[in-house]
Each structure stands twice: as structure tokens, then as C-alpha cells.
Amino acid sequence: xxTRAAPKILVVDDxxxxxKILQIxxxxxxxxxxxxxxxxEALELIASTPPDLVLLDIQMPRxxxxxxxxxxxxxxxxxxxxxxxxxxxKDAADRIQSIQAGAxxxxxxxxxxxxxxxxxxxxxxxxxxxxxxxxxxxxLQAELEMARQVQEILMPQNGIVDLAGFxxxxxxxxxxEVGGDFFDFWEIQPGRVGLFISDxxxxxxxxxxxxxxxxxxxxxxxxxxxxxxxxxxTALNARFSNTISSQMFMFATAFYAVMDLSNASISxxxxxxxxxxxxxxxxxxxxxxxQGIVGKGLGLLADSVYETANYDFDHCSRMxxxxxxxxxxxxxxxxxxxxxxxxxxxxxxxxxxxxxLVSRLRDSIDxxxxxxxxxxxxxxxxxxxxxPENSTGSTN
Numbered sequence: 001x002x003t004r005a006a007p008k009i010l011v012v013d014d015x016x017x018x019x020k021i022l023q024i025x026x027x028x029x030x031x032x033x034x035x036x037x038x039x040x041e042a043l044e045l046i047a048s049t050p051p052d053l054v055l056l057d058i059q060m061p062r063x064x065x066x067x068x069x070x071x072x073x074x075x076x077x078x079x080x081x082x083x084x085x086x087x088x089x090k091d092a093a094d095r096i097q098s099i100q101a102g103a104x105x106x107x108x109x110x111x112x113x114x115x116x117x118x119x120x121x122x123x124x125x126x127x128x129x130x131x132x133x134x135x136x137x138x139x140l141q142a143e144l145e146m147a148r149q150v151q152e153i154l155m156p157q158n159g160i161v162d163l164a165g166f167x168x169x170x171x172x173x174x175x176x177e178v179g180g181d182f183f184d185f186w187e188i189q190p191g192r193v194g195l196f197i198s199d200x201x202x203x204x205x206x207x208x209x210x211x212x213x214x215x216x217x218x219x220x221x222x223x224x225x226x227x228x229x230x231x232x233x234t235a236l237n238a239r240f241s242n243t244i245s246s247q248m249f250m251f252a253t254a255f256y257a258v259m260d261l262s263n264a265s266i267s268x269x270x271x272x273x274x275x276x277x278x279x280x281x282x283x284x285x286x287x288x289x290x291q292g293i294v295g296k297g298l299g300l301l302a303d304s305v306y307e308t309a310n311y312d313f314d315h316c317s318r319m320x321x322x323x324x325x326x327x328x329x330x331x332x333x334x335x336x337x338x339x340x341x342x343x344x345x346x347x348x349x350x351x352x353x354x355x356x357l358v359s360r361l362r363d364s365i366d367x368x369x370x371x372x373x374x375x376x377x378x379x380x381x382x383x384x385x386x387x388p389e390n391s392t393g394s395t396n
Contacts, residue, residue, distance in 0.1 A: 005032075006030055006031060006032050007031050007032065007052040007053065007124050008031070008032045008033075008034060008049070008050075008051045008052050008053075009026055009031045009032070009033050009034070009051060009052065009053045009054075009055060009120065010033075010034045010035070010036065010042065010045060010046065010051035010053070010054045010055070011023060011026070011033060011034070011035050011036070011055045012035075012036045012037075012038075012039070012041075012042040012054065012055065012056045012057055012060075012065070012068065013037065013055075013057040013060070013086065014037050014038060014057065014059075014060045014061060015057070016037070018057065018086075018109075018111075019035050019037070021111055022055060022111065022116065023035065025111075025113050025116055025117065026116070026120065029117055029120075029121075031120075034049065034051060038060060038061070038062060038063065039060055039062065039063030039064065039065070039067060039068040040062065040063055042054070042056070042068055043068060043071055043072075046072065046078055046081075050077065050078060050081065051081065052081070052082075052124060052127055053081065053082045053083075053084065053120060053123055053124055053127065054072065054081060054082070054083045054084065055084050055086060055107070055120075056068055056069060056083055056084065056085055056086060056103075057085075057086045058085055058086065058087050058094055058098070065085055065086075065098075065101075066097055066098065066101045067101075069083050069085070069098070069101040069102050069103055070101050070102060072102070073101070073102035080127070080130060081127070082104045082105070082123040082124070082126070082127055083102065083103050083104055084103070084104060084105045084106065084107055084119060084120070084123065085098040085103040085105075085106050085107070086106075086107050086108075086109060087106055087107075087108060087109070088108065088109055104123060105119050105123060107119060156170055156183065156184060156185065157170075158170055158171045158172060160354075160355055161185075162386050163185060163186075163187055163193055164187040164188070164189070164190055164191055164192060164193040164261075165190070165191045165193075165261045165385065165386055166193050166259060166261075166383055166384065166385060166386055167354060167383070167384045167385075167386040167387075168185055168193075168195075168354075168381065168382070168383050169353075169354035169355045169357075169358050169380075169381070169382040169383075169384075170183060170185075170358075170379075170380070170381045170382075171358050171362065171379070171380050172377070172378070172379040172380075173374075173377065173378045173379075174208075174377045180199060180200030180201065180202060180207025180208060180210065180211050180252070180377060181197075181198070181199055181200075181211070181323045181325070181377040181378070181379040182196075182197070182198045182199075182200070182211040182214050182215060183195075183196060183197040183198070183321070183379055183381050184196045184215065184218060185381070186222065186226075188226055188227065188258065191260065191261035191262050192258065192259070192260045192261070192262070193258070193259050193383075194222060194226050194256070194257070194258055195256070195257045195258075195259065195319070195321065195381065195383060196218055196222075196254070196255070196256045197254070197255050197273065197276075197321045197322075197323065197379065197381060198211070198214050198252050198253060198254040198255075198273070198298075199252060199253045199254075199273065199323040199324060199377070199379075200214070200250070200252040201250055201251050201252060202250075206250075210244060210250055210252065213240075213243065213244065214236070214240075214252065214254075217236055217239050217240070218232075218236065221235050221236065226258070227258060227267075228267075228308060229256040229257060229258060229267055229268050229269035229306070229308050230269040230305070230306045230307050230308035231306075231308075232256050232269070233254060233256055233269045233270075233271050233295070233298075233306040234304065234305050234306050236254065236271075236298060237271060237298045237299070237301075237302070237304050237306070238302060238303075240252065240298040240299045241298075241299050241301070241302035242302065244299055245299035245300075245302070246302075250299060251272075251297045251298060251299035251300050252271075252297060252298045252299060253271060253272040253273035253274070253297050253298070253324075254270075254271040254272075254273055254297075254298055255268065255269070255270050255271070255273040255274075255276060255289075255290065255321065256268065256269055257276070257289070257319070257321075259313070259319065259383065261385065264312055264313055264314060264315075265310055265311065265312060265313070266278070266289065266310065266311040266312075266313055266319070267308055267309070267310050268289050268290050268308065268309055268311070269290065269293070269295070269306040269307060269308050269309070270289075270290035270293060270294045270295060270306070271294075271295050271296065271297055271298050271304070271306060272294060272295065272296055272297030272298070272300075273290075273294075273323075274322060274323065274324055274326075274327070274339070275288035275289055275290055275291055275294075276288075276289045276290070276319055276320060276321040276322070277289070277318075277319070277320040277343065277346050278311060278313060278317060278318075278319055279317065279318040279319070279320060279346055279347060279350065280314075280316065280317055281316045281317065281318055281350035281351070282316045282350075284347045284350050285347065286343050286346060286347050287311075289309070289311060289319070290309055292309075293307045293309050295307070315385045317385070318350075318354065318357075318382060318383065318384050319382070319383040320346055320357070320380065320381070320382050320383075321379075321380070321381040321382075321383075322342070322379060322380050322381070323376075323377060323378065323379045324376065325374065325376035325377050325378035325379070326342055326361070326365065326378060326379075326380065327339045327341070327342050328376060329365045329368060329369050329372075329374060329376075329378075330369065330372055331368050331369055331370055331372060332370055332371070332372055337365055337368050337369075341364075341368070342361070345360065345361055345364050346361070348360075353384075354382035354383070354384050355382075357382055358380045358382050361380060362378075362380070365378070
């Protein structure tokens, strides 16, 4: 049994006889009928007791039905309330002006009881469907907001962190409230840090849930395998394949690196992720980490094995990790921003801080898009050797 209250219908007419006829016919169908004899009275009643539908006479003194309808449509709280204009039979001019004012339907004088019941019932059903959709969307929005808060707790916050002798700048923007981009970093030991970034297939809640799974598994295995990027990704892929991909078609890209100050080295492995940049700031050059050793994405093959590559870096080097939302952004001509533009922007001003670099890259992508909405999550993580006075050795 439905718990919804009986629909409220507002009848607006300066003729008391017309009001009475409509009131009798509508109350016989179980509707609650409100009445007003002028446009001003109708607007006051609508503001205090919003109806589910308005039956509105066109010809009224001081304020006609057209103006009342326009004011109903102008208010956010009533813009979708069905309005049925009561007009003279075959008066085309009134009907055209009613449509322009925002009316949903018409009833002609003299009234036909069956027509009134049919038209009112049809519009009320449409309004009920819309109300249900709005309630569903409101619940979904609340759930998305809760998911966003959970994801914020699990992921490092956007900003700057001094960790194990490194300065790490991160920024992640999901396409909607939650997304499939995931990154994390942690101190393995003083002067040695682990950096992980991943991009889960798709967007929204499903991708975010898989990202939470990634966070959980990486947290479980990093203490055991964190010093060997290839082994860590191999173990993560096995878990991902057995738990996620075996049940549904989902995959993810991932990159894991270990930066070590003591021997100025980077060890890394790649599971289908875009190549991070190793920027040599003093030379204004850039090389692609893991080029030539990229394995398949997580979840594509359960028995994938990932190779570890090693690179040297100096105190002027910078590592930049990112997700494909950075270079797949499109402009109004449907042209991609591209990896080449990203690389050129990354080495354009090498004397700037990591935070300035991330901010400038985001601005460059926004300017390139020129108002075209993004259709992917976007994440940047820039890693520099910290200045000695800023190196605190704190943990994440």
C-alpha cells in the first residue's frame, strides 16, 4: 500500500462557479483541492503550500494566467510543478502564449469531466515519476559524497609532504565525486621511499571500490615486497586476477618505484601504466621510466611477471608520475593534449618547485581543453630530493 499523501491540486480562477465545478470533479477522485481567485493569491499559496499540480485560468484581472505561469517557472522550487491552462475552446493564440509561458497542458471551456480527470491523472503520474527520480538522485548523491569522504581518508591528501628525504607533491581530481585513480607513498627506511600509482578501468563508484581494494592489498604486501617493484606488482596482479578479474571484466594499470638517496637510484616496474618522467632539471631533459619493460595491466593475465628496471638520479632530478587523464584531455577540435605536450611542459621551467610544476601542468591542460568537460580522472605526483633543512624523515 502506498504511503504517499493524496496529491494537492490548486485551482486558480476568478469565477467561483468554475472553481466549484472543478473542485467537485477533482475531490471525487480523491485529490486535495486548494483554491485561489487571483494570480497574487495563487502565488502566495504556492509559496506556503506547494501543490502537485496547478489548474490555471488565463483570463483574470490584475495578473493573468500567463504571468502566474511564468513566475511559477521562475522559482527553482516550483519550476517542474505541472501547470494546466484553462482556455477558451479553439483559442490558438492563448495556447501558443501558454506554451511560451511554460504550461504543460490545456483544458478548454466548457469543462469535460472525463477530460479533466484524464489530463490531471496523466500529469500527476509524470510528476510522481520525476519526484521518485529526484529522491533516487538525492540518495545517490549522498552515497557518492560518503564514498568521496572514504576515498579521501584512504588516499594521501593533495598537497606537499616531506618524507624520508624527499618532497612529494600530489594532486588528484576525480571526474565525478569518486574515481579510479589511486596513489600512495611511504617510507621504507630513512632515505628510501616507495611510490605507487594506479588507474582503474572506468570511472565512478565501481572504479573507486577497486581502488580501495588496491589500497588494501598494497598495504598488506608492501612491507614484505616493497623493496622489489617487480615482485610487488607480480603479487598484486595475482591477487587482482583471482579476486576481481575472475568475477568481472576489470583491469588496472599500475607503476611502483623505490627511490633511494643512499645510492641515488630508482628501481621500478610497470603494469601497463603511462611512463613516468625522470626530469633532469639542470639539463632540461626528460627520460621515460620503465620504457621497454612495461608489462600487461593488472588483471589481464593472472600469471604475468613484471620486470624491475634501475635508473640513476641526482639531487637535481625530479620524478613526475601521472595518469592518462593528463594527456588524453581533448580540446574543442577533439585533439588530444598528448604525451609530447606533457613532456614539453614538464621541462619548460625546471627551476620551479614541484608544487608550481603540478599547478602549471593543470593550468596548461585546462587552457588546452578550453571549456571542454573532462571525461577522466586526473592525477599528478611530483617527487624531488628535499632541501636539507626541509627533510624531516616523517612517515606517511
